[in-house]
Amino acid sequence: MGTMEPLNYAWRDDVSDQEVASLHAAAFAHAEEMEPWVERLQRHSLGWVTARRGSDLVGFCNVVTDGGRHAFLLDTSVHPDHQGSGIGRELVRRAIEECRAGPVEWLHVDFEVAAGPFYLADELFRPTAAGIVDV
Template sequence: MTITYAWRGDFEDAAVDALHAEAFGHAPSGTEWGARVRRHSLGWVCAWHAGRLVGFVNVVWDGGAHAFLLDTMVAPDLRGRGVGTELVAVAAEEARSAGCHWLHVDFEEGLRPFYFEACGFRATDAGLIALR
């Protein structure tokens, strides 16, 4: 199986919206993903298989040393095949190339093995305020 990865790759809003809904278990929302990432992101990584968007991660940043992963998603039928790990690897390399020193990620407890073992993140203290 050949998966291709593209930094700041072209995509249709509906494809990312459908993948996000599938990955996070909700109905499609009609989000205008293209406008959102172009306005707020350092970049994003798309993963494609046979013309289908099967993975996506958004890399936002502070305009300097810090980049942050948001919305890491892989189609459920392709999880466990290294797609997510490669999405993160491409994102990390591109953030490094842009001059970032740090790549941050927040995640739910069940994703610890993915981010720590597969992707190489390490634990750090952080804080969070729930706004909603």
């Protein structure tokens, strides 16, 4: 078995619409749909964290901002071949660090019940009451 390339994390790394769409589709088991990821990131995001093995995007999470003190963690994605290895946790940890270094006072995350143990472990986030509606 060959040596696996090192894992590299970055804040606001260049990404393409294609590679984020492919990762998102694989991570969430849905059909790949081309979306304007780069345009959205540039327009709405405080930043995003990437995880790469060589040139391959294997992890991603996005921090969207309200332009003030609140930010929202979205699209935490790890390719299925790399899930369970700590990449997702490191993506989130680095996103939190970047928020602490900037103007953000509150970083919010919404998640399905099954993802609760991931987001609430190691005191990454604390539980709060929230509401949501499908529109």
